[in-house]
Amino acid sequence: MALAEAPVQDNAYVAALALLDRAPMIDGHNDLPYVIRLDRNAKGDVAAYDLAKVHPEVDTDIPRMRAGKLAGQFFAAYVPPNHPKPAGFALAQIALMRDILKRHSDAFRPGLSAADVAAAKAEGRIALFMTIENGSALDNELDALDAYYDLGVRLMTLCHNGTHDWCDSATDAPKHNGLSAFGKEVIARMNKLGMVVDLAHVSPKVMHDTLDVTSAPVVWSHSNAFSLCDHPRNVPDDVLDRVAGNGGVVMATFVPDFINQAARDWHRPVKDQYGKTPEGLDYAKAEQEIERKAGPRPKATLPQYCDHLDYLAKRIGHDHIGVGSDFFGWVNPDGLEDTSVFPSLIAELIRRGWSEDNLEKLAGGNTLRVMRAVEKAAA
Template identity: 30%
Template structure:
């Protein structure tokens, strides 16, 4: 009940934030909305739910959140739940639970994109097999770059591409995480970032950057990131790669700490021989194609 109340509150807060900045950003419900808003020079807001745990066992709540604008949702986060095993969980269900299989069907019925980032390998396999429509991984890295259960192996990337899906490349889990006590304290504060003022948020970001100067959270850097990106494109193809840095979840590497670094990604892609059309697909086109393919 508490998780559901929090999810409803967070959804309402997103709406209020967008409304308060309507000259700059607007909500989108369809791929066509995104194209239109981009032409109008506005930032585009799609609403997502990283973890479906707040739904409890009531799948009818997906319709409530769909009506509130939800267009992307994952079944599970960092721990196994009633729907699926997490990539970092204990393997309770050996993939999806019976309720999780019903969740996939209801997601397909409503036309909400399934996000399999954070799902275990077995859950990913079952989602891919059961879903009628292409799925997305909104923030995942390659296991061939760093062997971590949150990362996708190359065989599964090929399977994802074969079903029309896309993987958005993250900046997280590209090395062992250096979680010092000081970093853990900041992580704890980020968990409640919605309850602090903009000034407090800015100060928290400053503290994070200051800590980066003396101790790195990750051993990888921008060059390692781009090596992984280019390998992912080689394996999955330009039609099945996108970007999702996970900056709010511990992501960010030296050289790609925030959005100011994104033009460097484009520069490296051009240097590697990718066309403007290819790059447009990876920055937005592939995500919009997956959304448009949801049968609605």
Template identity: 35%
Template sequence: MRDWMAEARQVHADAVVLDMHADTPQRFVDEGWAFTEKDLRGGHLSLPTALTGGLDGEFFAAWVEPHEWAGQYAERTRALIDGVHAQASVGAMRVCVTAQEVLDAKAAGQFAALIGIEGGHSIEGRLELLEEFYARGVRYMTLTWSNTNEWADSSGDVARHGGLTELGGDVVRTMNRLGMIVDVSHVSDATFWDVMKVAEGPVIASHSSARALTKAPRNLTDEMMRAIAESGGIVGINFFPAFIDEGWRAAWNALKPERIQRHKDVAQAFRERGEAIPFHISDGVDREFTAKIGRAPFRSLINHFLHALEIVGSEHVGIGTDFDGIPEPPEGIDSAADLPKVTAALLEARVSAEEMKKILGGNLLRVMDATGR
């Protein structure tokens, strides 16, 4: 009987393994938590878990909660970016801006820290902020989060623009000029198709799964996946149960009124003090409600990988865990240490080792090479 886990660990050792999206920077800034700590303190990603799971690098997302940080988007973005650089300063990891630097970090035994921005509201409608953030090491931007911003509609909000505005087109063109990867996770369908008309070179969805399997508006249709593949880009499969399991999504949505009230109750003390609500506080509320539903099946996650592979092939699929930005991954995935389980399941499903090396990180290195300046 084949030992799929042993084979998976060998594939990880031979590959450059990169996750396309984690929200860990807010932990650095708000919780004073160090990436090198052994105690995850409720998180999903740390240097020890990355080493155990054979994860060589991470795109750390600078995500600014749009309501809590209204009027301070750029300032908060700077703080999150600085938080990644501060973690790298201790030497266990290095900030990388090119594919070659990622390879050099792995060769030196260092974790590769890559930086993305999640939500175009971070640039406050100012193209010069793209230049600044690029200079600080940002190499992708997710055009929207769950909020519609000044120049692009989100899948999680009311559409105000009918897609991408003229300024939005300028944002995409500026990103292309700089060498910053365009990320369409979270955008509305109309925004997606407008982006595909404007963008040059590879477009990614850093953390989105398949709408054919789970009907979340955040997920991609097969047609969208094909368009991303035609651009030379990547679909990074998200691990959040509401995006990978239709039954779990329905249960989560049914609890929405109760969740909203609980969030309001928890927020009251912070509101009275005029303080932003830290993510780990609101995340704690969501964890209370995920516990009521239970874990999503591990197989649901694997099915999304297999569906994407069927639609666009191994050259255009990646990993976009959304670690530290979701309350609970599916069963069997407690942290980055468990990533070889995904590889083992895909190997057992007859995805080859060479195909896995592309999925695990080779595709992202290719896109970075194609986009970088």
């Protein structure tokens, strides 16, 4: 994976740097803990991985996070669907993130509330917020939420690419017609604790069910607009039309297949009817066969990503959008290659005529507002 190309050094880029000097930039989703877990050398050892150096083979490390002027980062304790020991795996990933905080305290500050973002920015550090990506980590025990909260988890994505015991996934066969009764109890307990509910990965019916019962704003930590790209992980218009009423935020993501319809269509031969890769498929070999028949994979680009932001801003308002990269060491869009690119993103929107106020909302203001509202609802 190549490093991001040198940004265009025009007036818009200079203005973007200045804006991010005063306003916090928050990324709603990054899978670095799983990348470290899978690294063939580190194998989950934070010290062996050494985040202080640039890792050109992937997209996230401390030097490039600093270059991207991040003030807050949500890191995911991702739990693979159908994992035989989901709680244990989630705890191992939480332990990994706590080790990042311990070993790199010069770069990261524990993120436990919205106030930690401003504090981290004042210190020249990044607020590290721990999340769980896949509610199967509860092992169907509601009180497990309390334990995760006490460990520092402040957001949970209700499911991943597979439907589990209480939540239907956007990329799997439904079993519950949305949220089960227990799933609705999960939402209530998260509201009570002050843990952000994340609807990335869930089916549209779960989105509606959650919006019906939640007492606090929710987020989509890494999802785009379905109307521009019909991946099932993106948010349909009938759901988008309820976001403002909830006070929530859709954090647009960098995943190419969620941005560019051509990239989504190119990958269809290696996806099942629900849009996910079947278990056991040799993905690399399957992609080679697609390329032989259909030509090279279509790229997604920074301007195409900004088209999603423009659409969301028009549909749900500038108060309800954010950024959730979903960096996970894979193929990224041209112009959005790694964690150094956030100033380039802001610069592109400046060229499109976005106001400073709306840019500050997108960068982190809206996410902070949701966090404060979630904390207030719990209190």
